[in-house]
Amino acid sequence: MRWAYIREVWEFDSTIEIEEKHTGRYGAKGQVREEKRKATPEEIAKQNQWRRQRDVRRLIKWNFSPGDYWMTLTYKKGERPTWEQMKKDLAKLIRKLRAKYKKNGWGLKYIYRLAIGKKGGPHVHLLVNREANETTGTDKLLSEIWENGHVYFASLYDAGGYVKLAEYITKPLEEHEPDEIKRYSCSRNLIRKEPDRKKVKRRSLVDKQGQMIYPTARKGYYIDPESVKMGINPFTGYAYRHYTLIKIDRRI
Numbered sequence: 001m002r003w004a005y006i007r008e009v010w011e012f013d014s015t016i017e018i019e020e021k022h023t024g025r026y027g028a029k030g031q032v033r034e035e036k037r038k039a040t041p042e043e044i045a046k047q048n049q050w051r052r053q054r055d056v057r058r059l060i061k062w063n064f065s066p067g068d069y070w071m072t073l074t075y076k077k078g079e080r081p082t083w084e085q086m087k088k089d090l091a092k093l094i095r096k097l098r099a100k101y102k103k104n105g106w107g108l109k110y111i112y113r114l115a116i117g118k119k120g121g122p123h124v125h126l127l128v129n130r131e132a133n134e135t136t137g138t139d140k141l142l143s144e145i146w147e148n149g150h151v152y153f154a155s156l157y158d159a160g161g162y163v164k165l166a167e168y169i170t171k172p173l174e175e176h177e178p179d180e181i182k183r184y185s186c187s188r189n190l191i192r193k194e195p196d197r198k199k200v201k202r203r204s205l206v207d208k209q210g211q212m213i214y215p216t217a218r219k220g221y222y223i224d225p226e227s228v229k230m231g232i233n234p235f236t237g238y239a240y241r242h243y244t245l246i247k248i249d250r251r252i
Helices: 041-063 083-103 138-145 161-170
Strands: 004-011 015-021 069-074 110-116 122-128 151-155 196-201 221-223 229-232 239-247
Touching: 041 110, 041 161, 069 138, 083 110, 083 122, 083 138, 110 161, 122 161, 138 151
Parallel strands: none
Antiparallel strands: 004 015, 004 196, 015 239, 069 122, 069 151, 110 122, 221 239, 229 239
């Protein structure tokens, strides 16, 4: 029997994300295919949530740097705008900020999520590319444009990095938030890339005993242990392996 697995690779400035899986087309040496089954609604929801986190994490990696701004925009004490009004307020801010950026020769990129706190406090989380020159910068512009309350600044790095930020942006709505709230939105100019996809011939993700094989790092990289996910896909019955490689900083 022919055997191989599919490898998809997404490359970023300092990391490489890899997804590998066996398919029914090529088989899997050393693996007895488990019986596939119909996914439950809970499993489908979990899988969709994982995909959202993955896709947003990659958007952030391709388009933003650790020093870019992750901001919280609040409203004045006692103000409780409707959900629709919040969207209008943010649209107005983005129009003005885009114009200011363009005037200074910058292009605006953003991802945002509108939220309502447990006590009813409305606020906006906004990720934007950080820019500055001799006379102005992103922090000054945002503070001037947002007239509805305060702006609290943090860097992407301080907010937890790519993984934590993607988890927060895509997290399911809280029970106290209205169902019509959109989880997140982003600018149309964000870079999106397709993976490098190839068939790895005469190789398997499982050993002769049927155990998953831990990935190995390519030269100049190490494996992020928290990123390693591998096992048997209950819906296909075949093995899969996901992991992230991080470039070794030779200066350290």
